[in-house]
Amino acid sequence: MLNCGMTTNPSPQPIIAPTSFIGNREFVLTEWRFLLFGLLMAFWSSLGQTFFISLFSGQIRATLDLSHGDFGTYYALATTASAISLIWLGKLADMMRLEKLAIFILGGLCVAAILFSQISSLWMLVGGLYLLRMFGQGMMTHVYTTAMARRYVVTRGRAISIAQLGQTLSESIGPASIVALQAIFNWRSLWIGLPLIAFLTLAPFLRLLTRRTRLQDGEGLDGLGVNQPVPALAFGGKKQWRRNEVLRDPAFWLGFIWLAAVPSFVLTGLLFHQIYLAEAKGVALSTWTASYVLYAVFAVIGSLTIGQLIDRFSARRVAAHTLLPNTLACLALWLGSAEIGVPLFFILFGLANGMPHATNAALIAEIYGTRHIGQIKALFMPVGVFASALSPMLMGWMIDAGLGLDAVLGMNIALAFGAQIMAMLVLHFRKSL
Structure with a gap:
């Protein structure tokens, strides 16, 4: 295997996995350390995720005297700035060792969270949101999905989907836990304590968790920077696209x-305004957050199922269909009663959230290769982040204008369904493009 090292001794050459299908038990027992790395990165990315930040929206709006639309607008500005930053920052995944990159990003996220606890003005709010979104939703997710896509081939789908369960876990226990903790602690204290816990549970173990193991059959970089040209044969003769080539595709x-855009738009917008959704459906916030159990269970089901399907059939064949649960979730909340529609919404919402990350990362690796996957994913990540910036602002304006739940959900249904049709057509006819 080609040595791509710059400043450190090369890692031992892995034992390349067989090309036949690898059983789940063998895969997990052999790769548990690296899978745990991805899972913990995904879990603690929650500090910069919309669902987590939105749980403090009431206190933040009260502190700074903001409306729903005001907060959504500032959130959009900060998230858009973070999306632009990711275009350049994302290239670090092709330039730094995984261990060093992970500690840098984790440290940045923890510092951002502690600074966020001190907000007392609009500029501090926007700056804090910018850092949380860039390091949390952006780079934490980018680092672990890029590493999984690069290190695995035969088991790529399952690796990403298992790691993604960390975010699902945080989304399932986070809302109810934060609501309970807010009754005990000041909200600023939570933004100090949680990042410290994040750092202590991951940083000391990064060297152990990021070592290569025998079923990591991906060639090329594994978070290790390289300036030397790499022959195509090092990647099985497959073309390795560069970012400027992708932009011309x-x-x-x-x-x-x-x-990349639609799941982030739909999921982020609805999560950001979840308190409004609960009020519009006449559901108590405690009942609403308790429904995250359904969300968590079906996010796990969706994530693990899509990982299996990717490994058996390829990401190309399943990618477009991952958008369907977005449409169905909005339909359920729109047309269903509080007793039926809300639980069904969380079930479908869980499936919608469990599928895209694994699919998109695997699709990029399949189509564009893994040699420059850091810089290529750095194109896709800002698209999703920008969509997640736009939706809270747009939906906030719609809510402030009195357009109501029907208009908000109708817009999301039309967008998700149209995007699915477009993606199906492009993936079907791609060879002729």
Whole structure:
């Protein structure tokens, strides 16, 4: 295997896994350390995720005297700035060892969270949100999905989907836990304590967790920077796309971009305004947050199922269909009663959230290769982040304008369904583009 090292001794050459399908038990027992790394990175990315920040929206709006639309607008500005930053910052995944990159990003997120605990003005709010979104939703997710996509081939789908369970876990226990903790602790104290716990549970173990093991059959970089040209044969003779080539690929603009944008738009917007959704459906907030148990269970089911399907059939064949639960979830909340529609919404919402990350990362690796996957994913990540910036602002304006729940959900249904059709067509006809 080609040595791509710059400053450190090369890692031992892995024992390349067989090309036949690898059983789940063997995979997990052999790869548990690296899978745990991804899972913990995903879990603590929650400090910069919308669902987590939105749980403090009431206190933040009260502190700074903001409306729903005001908060959504400032959130959008900060998130858009973080999306632009990711275009350049994301390239670090092709330039730094995974262990060093992970400690840098984790440290940045923890510092950002502690600074966020001190907000007392609009500029501090926007700056704090910018850092949380960039290091949390952006780089924490980018680092672990890039590492999984690069290190695995035969088991790529399952690796990413298992790691993603960390975010699902945080989304399932986070809302109810934060609501309970807010009754005991000041909200600022939580933003100090939680990042310290995050750092202590992951940073000391990064060297152990990021070592290569025998079923990591991906070639090329594993978070290790390289300036030397790498022959195509080092990657099985497959073309390794560069970012400027991807930008000239019609399939990127016509289809792939929607796979990154739409789930982020729908999921983020609805999570950001979840308190409004609960009020509009006449559901108590405690009952609403308790429904996250359903969300968590079906996010796990969706994530693990899509990982298996990717490994058996390829990401190309399943990617477009991962958008369907977004449409169905909005329909359930729109048309269903509080007793039926809300639980069904959380079930479908869980499936919608459990599928895209594994699918999109695997799709990029399948189509564009893994040699420059850091910089290529750094194109896709800002698309999703920008969509997550736009939706809270747009939906906040709609709510403030009195357009109501029907208009908000109708817009999301039309967008998700249209994007699915577009992605299906592009993936079907890509060879002719």
